[in-house]
Amino acid sequence: MTLWNYYHTPASVDEALELLRSYAGKARVIAGGTDLLLDIRQGHLPPPEALIDITRIGELCDLHQDGDWLVLGAGVTHTRIVSTDLIAARATCLVESCGVVGGPQVRNVGTLGGNVAHALPAGDGTTSLVALDAEAEVILDGERRWYPIRELFVGPGMSLLDPTRDLLIRFRFKLSGPYEATAFKRIMRPQGVALPILGCAAWVRLDESGEYYADVRLCIGPVDRVPVRAEAVEAALCGQPVGSDAVERAIQAAHEGLHPRTSRYRATAEYRDEMIDVLLRRVLPLAAERAQTGQAVPEGVGIE
8 A cells, every 4th residue: 555656855845835835735845754664654644645754955964052051953864963062961861862763763853853853742852852942943833933842732742833835954952061961861661562661861060169069951751731841849959968858859849740651562550650750860860970070971872
């Protein structure tokens, strides 16, 4: 059975947009296809008339530093992110989250943009982008502009972007500076469906003594219909001395403010609530240590 009739490989954003317009809602954008092709084959999406492959558009595959910012094309693969030393050193959580997506074959073709465009609240790369306070450049209704990353998510699997006419172009976020660092960990089911029970990404900035949390951004997911910041946990940490007492304060705030639901594919609400403790005890000390030492070596990369 043919799942689509035409396959296009445009060389520019304008060409891709024109192709989408020409099919009037009957074409879909594809990059790695690790989510899209499964959805089509399993009947979750109707077969499109055409697929528009954006992986030959240079702008979408660009990765470069712009001052203190990293600019990352939506078509950059997980493998390329993991192998980029600058990201490993100064946006470590993104390497740690992209490095556990699927197996090597999936990481070689799967893209960070596809992770975001699929709009699932448990996306590993998405969790880190939220903690990094990333922005996304998109072409929406013919207008090109930057959006805060969280504004792209309107519900589980529901994006602000229409994949039959809009384009996700690239991301940008500030790289970690002095006394700043990030970390990511996740907890998976030991067997069966390869879905994370919970993932956690943290960005921390310490004061110049390296002894107190000056600012924190934290994303734990999935705990809601869309990726969210754990703002109550962040507030509980700011101004506190680095150490076990601060982590316990964070855990208490998480239990009061975060309420993961029971999922037949992940775990019970009670178990997932307990795993928040585990994640915070792993992620916060690791991010703080990296911020204190200025050294970051990604952990867990390549674990399937």
